[in-house]
Amino acid sequence: MSLHRILSLFVTVIAVLALGAAISLAVLTTYLHRTTVELETGLQSVRLAEEMQIDLLTYIQTRDPFLRTRVESDLRRKLHEARQYAGTPEEEALLRDTERLITSHFAKDGESPEEEHDDADLEQAFAALRQFIDINVEQAQASMRESERWDDLGDRIGISCSAVLILGIAAILIWLRRVAFQPVFEIQHAIRDFAAGRRDTRAPEHGPEELRLIAKQFNEMAVSLARQYENQSSFLAAVAHDLRNPIGTLKGSADILSAERKLAPETVSNLMAIIKRQVHSLDRMIGDLLDSARIEAGHLELRLKECDARPIAENVFELFNSGSRHHELTLTVPNAAVMLHCDPLRIEQVLNNLVSNAFKYSPPGSKIELRLEQVGEEVLFQVSDHGRGIPEAELPYIFEPFRRTAASKEEVPGVGLGLSVAQRIVRAHGGRIQVESQFGKGTTFRVHVPALTKAAQKLTA
Known part of the structure; x- marks a missing residue:
């Protein structure tokens, strides 16, 4: 697996964990807020109920009409306020019973303020408020237990995420050290050793x-x-x-x-x-x-001009044919002019090299052919011999500088630059050079150079 994929996977896992932790914290915060509101509601309900119990006791014990009027007003106000905190039908029913009992007793006192009335209604109201308090205390305790559960869940999520994060970071650091950085160090050592002159040094190919x-x-x-x-x-x-x-x-x-x-x-x-x-x-x-x-x-000088390719091939033929005693050199050229835009001396240099090689690597009495023709929009120079040929394994390397076949090193002098120079000259003309060879049967070199088109000939005429 690639380093990019592993690091992307690690970052994705960390992002998912962070997102999960963020969502968990948001949910926990919501539930904790809800339990806090429930606790606050319960506390306010208990406070109001206890204050109403105190007001009832005060009302029962005092005979001061002014104080009773004020207590009655406070009770009605607190009953109204307590209804806002009632969260269950049972609480609402208890508050209604309390209000009914208190209102009934206050009505009796209002009809005959001088008479002593039974306090049974107020005692029942007191008991209802006691029951109301118990309900709210139980609800507050339930909210506390729920809050503790959520708090414990938050602790577990936090510890788990922290543990996974720490283990993940430790794992990626160990992986980086052993799998990612170790190959880097090995490559560094290989480069250092190679630069120091150990040319057989190679870097291990493992890791990402x-x-x-x-x-x-x-x-x-x-x-x-x-x-x-x-x-x-x-x-x-x-x-x-x-x-x-x-x-x-x-x-x-x-x-x-x-x-x-x-x-x-x-x-x-x-x-x-x-x-x-x-x-x-x-x-x-x-x-x-x-x-x-x-x-x-990059200083190869080309003196380009429009010329007929036939004299180039003929000059090469005359040069080698005049001094050839052991080989038969033949020339085949078309009757019509074969025009191209080139440096004639450089193209002649290429052909001289190819024909010279054909003479060197062909046995005495063998035939060497030099052919010129136009193929489509290209001029083709072809040099063929019937010599020893080139081994297939060495064909891809024959155009490299200083490269020579094993047989040629032993039998024919040279430095191995001729074909490399020839290929670069041909490429500088926008052409290409190809080779076909069968070991033991001969070799054919083909030089392709762009021909001068008829349209270009008319423009320059």
């Missing part, structure tokens, strides 16, 4: 998906850099070897020519031919090196 991808990309980069280092080492060795051979030949020829004894004209002519061949080989090798350096620096 993103870190596995980073480790994989680092390993691919390490393999590529190691291969480039090996190629460059091989390149330096090849350059030293290939420079040493012609230089040694030149030195030997120069020593012979500088000798005091007189040489036969035929011997001098042979030595000069050897010197020319070696100088040509050195010139080509240095040219490939310079072209590769210019291409890497």
Whole structure:
């Protein structure tokens, strides 16, 4: 699973827990508020009932008409106020009975204030208020028990959420340390070791998906850099070897020519031919090196112009056909002009490299074909040989700089830059170069370059 998904899941779980805790707190707050209101209602009801009991006792014990009038007024007011706090039918019934009894007794006192009346009505009212108080006390106790239950539930929810949160954070920290950060440290160590010169160092590809991808990309980069280092080492060795051979030949020829004894004209002519061949080989090798350096620096110079592709192919044919004694080179070109927009010398350089390789890797007496044709909106140069071919496993790498096949390293001198330079020249023209090969049967290179369209030819005519 990816690091992004795991962290998203963790954040989602935390958010759900937080939302659940918030909802629980809101519900708990609502119920606690309700129990608080019920407790307050019960307390107010008990307070009013006890004050009415005191007023009844005061009314029974006093004979002062003024005090009785005031007590009567207070009782009626408190009865009216108590009805607002009555929350059950039973409470309302008790308050009605109390009011009826008190009103009846007050009516008797009002009809004959001088007479002594029985206080039984007031005592019954007192008892009703007592019962009213008991009901409210019981309700208050029930509200207290309900409040305690909700309070206990809130404590459990809080403790549970805290425990889950702590365990979740601890788990994600442990996971980050062992699963997420450990691969990061391993990649860091691999980079440090690789930078220190241990080119066989690779990063372990485990952990979250993103870190596995980073480790994989680092390993691919390490393999590529190691291969480039090996190629460059091989390149330096090849350059030293290939420079040493012609230089040694030149030195030997120069020593012979500088000798005091007189040489036969035929011997001098042979030595000069050897010197020319070696100088040509050195010139080509240095040219490939310079072209590769210019291409890497982005300074490849192209002198583009409209031209016929046939003279380019013919020049290459004449160059190699004149000096070819062991191979048969054929040229096939169309009768009509094949126009394209290119640097003729650079395209000729590409074809020279391909034909030269065909001569090098083909057995004596074999046939090499150079063909030119226009295919749709492209100009096609094709070089085919019937030589040893290229192993299928090495085909994807033949255009890499300093890359040479195993057989060519042993038998044919070179530094492995020709095909790389050729491919980049073709790409700079907006074209492409393809290769088909069967090991032991031969190789065909196809160079595709955009043709000059008829519309463009008319505009430039």
